[in-house]
Structure formats: C-alpha cells, structure tokens
Amino acid sequence: MPLFLIGLNHETAPIDVRERYAFVGESLGQELQRLKSADGIAEASVISTCNRSEWLLVADEHSAVSQALGDSLLAQDYIYQYQDKEAAQHLLKVACGLNSLVLGEPQILGQCKTALEASQKSNTAGPLLTHSFEHAFHCAKRVRTETSIGSHPVSVAFAAVRTAQQIFSNFERHTALLIGAGETGELLARHLAELGLGKLLVANRTIERAQNLAAEHSGVAVKWEDLEMAIPSADIVISSTAAPETVVSTAWVKQAIKVRKRKPMFIVDLAVPRDIEPSTAELDDVYLYTVDDLQNIAQQGMDARREAAAQAEDIVANELENWVRWSRERTATNAIRSFRGHASQATQQELEKALQALRNGDNAEQVLTEFAHKLSAKLTHAPTTKLREMGAEEQQQSLALIAKLFDDDQS
Numbered sequence: 001m002p003l004f005l006i007g008l009n010h011e012t013a014p015i016d017v018r019e020r021y022a023f024v025g026e027s028l029g030q031e032l033q034r035l036k037s038a039d040g041i042a043e044a045s046v047i048s049t050c051n052r053s054e055w056l057l058v059a060d061e062h063s064a065v066s067q068a069l070g071d072s073l074l075a076q077d078y079i080y081q082y083q084d085k086e087a088a089q090h091l092l093k094v095a096c097g098l099n100s101l102v103l104g105e106p107q108i109l110g111q112c113k114t115a116l117e118a119s120q121k122s123n124t125a126g127p128l129l130t131h132s133f134e135h136a137f138h139c140a141k142r143v144r145t146e147t148s149i150g151s152h153p154v155s156v157a158f159a160a161v162r163t164a165q166q167i168f169s170n171f172e173r174h175t176a177l178l179i180g181a182g183e184t185g186e187l188l189a190r191h192l193a194e195l196g197l198g199k200l201l202v203a204n205r206t207i208e209r210a211q212n213l214a215a216e217h218s219g220v221a222v223k224w225e226d227l228e229m230a231i232p233s234a235d236i237v238i239s240s241t242a243a244p245e246t247v248v249s250t251a252w253v254k255q256a257i258k259v260r261k262r263k264p265m266f267i268v269d270l271a272v273p274r275d276i277e278p279s280t281a282e283l284d285d286v287y288l289y290t291v292d293d294l295q296n297i298a299q300q301g302m303d304a305r306r307e308a309a310a311q312a313e314d315i316v317a318n319e320l321e322n323w324v325r326w327s328r329e330r331t332a333t334n335a336i337r338s339f340r341g342h343a344s345q346a347t348q349q350e351l352e353k354a355l356q357a358l359r360n361g362d363n364a365e366q367v368l369t370e371f372a373h374k375l376s377a378k379l380t381h382a383p384t385t386k387l388r389e390m391g392a393e394e395q396q397q398s399l400a401l402i403a404k405l406f407d408d409d410q411s
Contacts, residue, residue, distance in 0.1 A: 001059060002058070002083055002084050003056065003087045003132065004055075004056070004058075004059055004062065004082070004083055004087060005054060005056050005057075005081070005082045005087035006054070006055045006065065006069060006074065006079060006080070006082075007052060007080055007090075008021065008052065008080070009052035009053075009054075012077075012078040013078035017078055018050070018051070018052070018053065021048075028118050029118065031046055032044055032045070032046060032118065032119060032122040032124045033124075035068055035124065036123070036124045039067065039068075040060040040067070040068075041058070041059050041064055041065075042058045043056075043057065043058035043119075043124060043125055044119065044125075044129075045115050045116060045119040045124065045133070046115060046119075047094070047111060048115070049108065052094075054094070056091070056132070084327070085327075088135075088320060088324070091132060091133070092135070092136050092316045092319055092320060092323075093316055094108060094112065094136070095112045095133075095137060095140040096109075096136075096140045096143045096315075096316060097140075097143075097149065098309055098312055102154055102155070103149070103154065103302070103305045103306065103309060104149035104154075104312075106150055109137070109140050112133065112136060112137070113133075128330075131326065132323065135322070138319070139316060142319070143312040143315050146315060147308040147312050147315070148304065148308045149308035149309060149311075151304075151308075152305050152308075154302045155187075155298055156270060156291060156294045156295055156298050157187045157188050157270070158191050158298070159294040159295075159297040159298045159301065160188065160238055160268045160270065160289065160294055162195075163266070163268075163294070163297065164176070164236045164268070167266050168235060168266065171195055171196050171197055172197070174197065174198050174235040174236060175197075175200075175235055176192055176197055176199070176200055176201065176234060176236035177201040177222070177230055177233075177238070178200065178202045178213075178238055178239075178240075179203050179237065179238070179239035179240070179241060179248070179275065180203075180242075180271075181204035181210050181213040182240065185202070185204075186213060188238055189202070189213055189216065190217075199220070200218070200219030201214070201219060201222050201230055201233070201234060202220070203221075203222040203224060203226075204221075204224065205224045205241075207223055207224070210222065228252050231248070231253065232255075232259040232260050235263070235264075235265060235266065236265075236268075237266070238267075238268040238270065239267075239271055240271055240275070241271055241275055243271070243273075243275060244273065246275065247275040248267075248275060248280070249280075250277045250279045250282075250283065253276075253280045254283055257286065262284070263285070264285045264287065265285065265287070266287045266289075267286060267287065267288045267289070268289045269288065269289070269291065270291050272291060274290065342382075343379055346375060346379060349378075350371055350374050350375045351371070353371070353374075354368070354370070354371040
C-alpha cells in the first residue's frame with residue numbers, strides 16, 4: 001500500500017484555517033479513531049501543531065484517502081498532497097526543522113514523536129508509518145549532530161539569552177531579572193530555563209502577571225516599586241516593557257555596580273522606546289545591548305542557519321534514498337511472503353491427500369508420483385499464466401528478469 005501525506009501549514013494556510021484543523025489532546029485521539037474506521041485506510045497518523053496539520057495515511061488508493069478526509073478539504077488551495085517518496089521526503093524535512101516557520105527549530109521533532117506515540121496508542125500506526133517516523137527521527141539526529149543548524153540564535157529574544165550565556169560561564173550560578181512579563185518576557189523566561197539559568201526574578205507593573213510567569217519557572221516575582229532594590233542581585237537584566245519612558249536609570253545601575261563590588265552586569269534593552277537610560281552603556285563593568293545590536297546577531301544567526309540548511313538537505317537526500325531502498329525491499333518481502341504462503345498452502349493440501357492415499361493402502365510410488373505432479377502443477381499454474389500474458393504483451397524486460405531466477409548457468 002502507498003504512503004500518502006496531506007497537509008496545510010503556515011506557508012499555505014492562514015491561522016483561521018489552521019485553527020479549524022488543529023487536533024490536540026482528546027480531539028487527536030478521536031481523529032485517529034475516525035481514520036482507523038474508514039474504508040481502505042490501513043494506517044494513520046496526524047502531526048498537529050500551531051503551524052501545521054498533516055495527515056499521514058497508508059491506504060489502498062487515493063480514493064480511500066479522499067473518502068476518509070473529504071473531497072471538500074482536499075479540493076481547497078491551501079492543501080498540499082504527496083505520495084510515497086515525496087511524502088517521505090516531506091516528513092524528513094519536517095522532522096529536521098527545514099519546513100518550520102523558524103528554520104531549524106527543534107520543537108517540531110518532539111511534536112513528530114508525539115504524533116507517532118498517539119498513533120501507537122490508538123493502534124493506527126503499522127510497520128510503514130512506524131518505520132517512516134523512526135527514519136525521520138534518525139535523519140533529524142544526523143542533522144543536529146553533523147550540522148550547526150540549531151547552534152545560532154535567530155530571534156532577538158534567543159540572541160539576548162545566548163549572548164548572556166556566552167558572557168557568563170556556569171550559567172546555573174547566575175541570576176536574571178526580567179522586567180516585563182508580556183509575550184517577549186515569556187519567551188525570554190523559557191529560553192533562560194532551557195539554558196539552565198540558576199535563578200529567575202520577574203518584575204511587572206501588574207504583580208499578578210509577574211507572579212504567574214515566575215511560578216512557571218520556579219522564580220520569584222518582584223513588585224514594581226521594589227525594582228530598584230532588585231537590580232543589584234541580578235547578573236543579567238533584560239527589559240521588554242511597553243512603557244513610554246525610561247524604566248531603569250543610569251543612577252540605579254551605577255549604584256547596583258557599587259553594591260555588587262564591580263561584578264559585571266549584562267543588560268539588554270529590547271524595548272522601543274528604550275527602557276534603559278542610554279548613558280548606562282558608559283558605565284564600567286556594564287555590557288548594554290539594544291534591540292538593534294541583537295537584531296544584527298539574529299540576522300547573522302539566520303544566515304548561518306541557511307548555510308547549515310544546505311548541508312542538512314544533503315543529509316535528507318541521503319536518508320531519503322535509504323527510505324526508498326527500504327520501501328522497495330519491503331515490497332519484495334511482501335511478495336516473497338505471499339508466494340511462500342501460497343506454496344505452503346498448496347503443499348499442505350496435496351500432502352494431506354497423499355497421506356490419506358497411503359493410509360488407504362494405495363501404492364506408495366504411485367502416490368508420491370501423483371503428489372509431485374499435482375504440487376508442481378499448482379505451483380506453476382499461476383506463474384505460467386502470467387508469463388504467457390507478458391509474452392503476448394511483449395514485456396520483454398520483465399521476462400528477462402524472471403528468466404534470471406531460473407538461470408542454471410549462474411554460479
């Protein structure tokens with residue numbers, strides 16, 4: 001049976017469309033069970049994230065896929081469809097982060113693993129899907145190991161955190177203060193946690209938001225009126241508020257450096273207008289980065305990832321050929337299994353007749369002769385018929401290949 005992949009993603013469909021086809025939690029299990037019960041569908045899996053929904057189906061033919069998913073879905077312009085080799089290639093690229101909104105992002109690999117686990121739990125993943133996913137995981141591991149696609153920051157928030165990590169060794173021994181608990185603050189907190197930050201402080205005008213974000217990462221919320229007193233305890237200060245005026249003054253930082261006995265501080269101002277008074281950059285032992293500085297770092301990171309992506313494409317091409325080879329061998333294995341099953345069944349049938357004849361006292365030599373004749377006829381009837389049809393249709397290449405199977409001159 002062929003492998004089909006039908007999907008939509010951030011490049012082909014707007015968010016209001018993607019939302020309609022998002023499957024999470026219980027809805028994912030329900031979708032898998034619905035596909036499992038559809039006629040002609042042997043295996044099914046669904047990759048569903050905020051940026052994509054993709055159905056991977058092993059089916060008798062495309063008509064079964066159309067019936068399972070619905071012609072109204074497949075007819076729409078934002079859907080892409082692949083089969084066999086092209087489907088496997090797409091899955092490899094997705095797992096490697098080559099088809100993501102952020103090139104090379106690693107989260108998609110975990111989401112692919114979740115898709116396979118959900119399919120296995122629902123008993124909708126058979127040998128073809130299981131192997132294809134596991135092959136994609138192997139390919140992704142090669143890309144991560146053999147290229148630097150995930151080593152370079154490509155967002156301003158990630159650039160800020162990665163730069164801080166480069167300045168401070170033993171990241172787990174240091175403290176960061178986030179000023180602002182909005183969307184950027186949440187992203188910064190997650191990046192800091194992923195890189196092993198020791199302690200997180202969160203300050204926000206609304207203390208409840210600071211408390212919620214701090215609680216997610218075992219941090220400590222700071223009241224807005226206590227912000228000045230909290231600065232000296234932070235090795236890293238990252239501010240991302242929407243305030244119309246300066247939030248942190250040079251005088252505050254100067255006093256903090258004095259309290260810290262000149263231990264260096266890394267300060268990042270991601271706000272526009274700026275949160276940190278610009279003259280802070282003139283202080284000794286202070287490393288101040290603005291959003292413009294980090295945008296340059298992020299752009300350099302994206303350029304580096306694009307170079308690494310070219311190397312990753314070569315790995316994908318190599319692993320795709322391995323998948324194609326496996327798929328062809330699997331087809332041959334199925335044919336061999338079918339042929340052996342047919343031969344075994346025919347042998348058993350004729351053997352039972354021969355044994356019964358012997359029990360009836362028939363001549364043993366005659367029984368064995370008849371057994372050999374009938375077994376030979378059963379085993380060769382269907383192949384002989386097909387060979388004659390090939391000859392009539394002038395399928396000379398196929399006939400030559402079959403002839404090699406019975407070439408007595410082969411050593």
